[in-house]
Amino acid sequence: xxxxxxxxxxxxxxTGTPIDGNVLMWTxxxxxxxxxxxxxxxxxxxxxxxFVKDLGDIDAVVLTHHHEDHIGLAQxxxxxxxxxxxxxxxxxxxxxxxxxxxxxxxxxxxxxxxNALPLEEELNIKGIDIKVYxxxxxxxxxxxxxxDDYIFIGDLIGSLxxxxxxxxxxxxxxxxxxxxxxxxxxxxxxxxxxxITTKDEIPLFIEYIKYLKNRIRELREDGHDxxxxxxxxxDRISEKVLMMEAVSGGEWHRRYLVETLL
Numbered sequence: 001x002x003x004x005x006x007x008x009x010x011x012x013x014x015t016g017t018p019i020d021g022n023v024l025m026w027t028x029x030x031x032x033x034x035x036x037x038x039x040x041x042x043x044x045x046x047x048x049x050x051f052v053k054d055l056g057d058i059d060a061v062v063l064t065h066h067h068e069d070h071i072g073l074a075q076x077x078x079x080x081x082x083x084x085x086x087x088x089x090x091x092x093x094x095x096x097x098x099x100x101x102x103x104x105x106x107x108x109x110x111x112x113x114x115n116a117l118p119l120e121e122e123l124n125i126k127g128i129d130i131k132v133y134x135x136x137x138x139x140x141x142x143x144x145x146x147x148d149d150y151i152f153i154g155d156l157i158g159s160l161x162x163x164x165x166x167x168x169x170x171x172x173x174x175x176x177x178x179x180x181x182x183x184x185x186x187x188x189x190x191x192x193x194x195x196i197t198t199k200d201e202i203p204l205f206i207e208y209i210k211y212l213k214n215r216i217r218e219l220r221e222d223g224h225d226x227x228x229x230x231x232x233x234x235d236r237i238s239e240k241v242l243m244m245e246a247v248s249g250g251e252w253h254r255r256y257l258v259e260t261l262l
Contacts, residue, residue: 002044002051009033010150011055012191015040015048015072017107025107027069027193030152033128034059037145037152038193039073042109048073058082060125062132063116064154065142066090068100068108070193078114083125087134087141088118103247119143135181137174138166144181151187158194160205163234164241165256172260175209178202213261220262230254 001023003014011031016023029038029048034057040048052058052073061074063086071094074084086094097111123130131146138155145152156177165171182190183202190197197205212233219229234241234254244252 002047004051007189010191012196013040013048013051015044017041017043017109019106025069027108028191028196029070029073029193030150030191031055032147032150035125035128035130035147036061036073036077037147037191038062038064038070038154039075039077041069041107042072042075042111043107045072045076045109049076059128060085060123062086062119062123062130062145063090064145064152064193065139066093067139067155068097068104068111070154071111071114072109074114074116075112078116084114084116085119085123086116087143089141091116091118093141101249101251103249104251133181133185135177137170137172137177139168142177144177144185146185146187149187151182151185151190153182153190153192155193156182157190157192157197157202157205160195160197160201161208162257163237164244164252164254165260167251167253167256169256170260171209171257172213175206175213178206209261212257216258216261226255226258229258233258 001016001018005012014026014028016026027040029040031052036058039061061077061084063071063074078084094114094116100110119132121132133144135142135144135156142154156174187199216229219232
């Protein structure tokens with residue numbers, strides 16, 4: 001399923017897998033001046049390809065990182081001969097994608113092999129300048145893109161007040177990348193895979209993560225273990241968070257917030 005909106009020259013494209021008629025999780029990619037930024041999930045790749053072809057020329061695909069909910073369209077475009085760019089650390093992962101757990105295959109789809117080119121610090125594709133900034137944290141290969149005044153942050157920030165984290169998340173690194181990379185750039189809005197936020201709102205994210213970091217360290221110094229810290233920090237937690245922890249077999253869990261902030 002696809003939903004789209006526009007913001008100036010930017011086309012915002014949400015994709016997700018309908019399950020019993022409802023999309024449980026959406027992921028967002030973008031089309032800007034012939035450049036595709038990320039690409040939704042494999043389950044929606046064919047639909048996304050038909051949609052993007054009608055927008056205009058496709059000159060290249062740039063990927064913020066290698067996770068399956070960002071590379072779906074790249075699979076088709078790579079086979080069609082379009083250039084796909086990603087961090088050099090993920091070239092082999094795209095060529096030989098690992099089998100992912102069943103719940104992720106249902107929600108996003110199993111990645112297929114993609115041939116990609118390594119990102120440089122700056123690309124110029126048919127006159128469009130793309131600046132590339134290393135921004136690890138959500139994954140080791142994660143980058144942020146800037147095209148004119150548009151900033152694309154991938155999954156560096158998924159929520160301004162996260163209550164759960166993916167197993168690859170390192171929130172100490174995320175905090176560093178947001179403070180030392182994202183906030184140094186000139187922009188009004190930051191466009192991500194699961195959030196669109198403003199530069200003025202990002203300090204709320206930083207404040208929340210620093211609060212968690214200080215509180216977690218206080219609780220650890222008081223002798224509490226990780227499970228106890230989780231219970232003390234989130235004595236009331238939503239059914240959605242508990243469901244994600246259970247269904248994912250622990251790939252999504254609050255402990256990754258706690259452990260990576262210690």
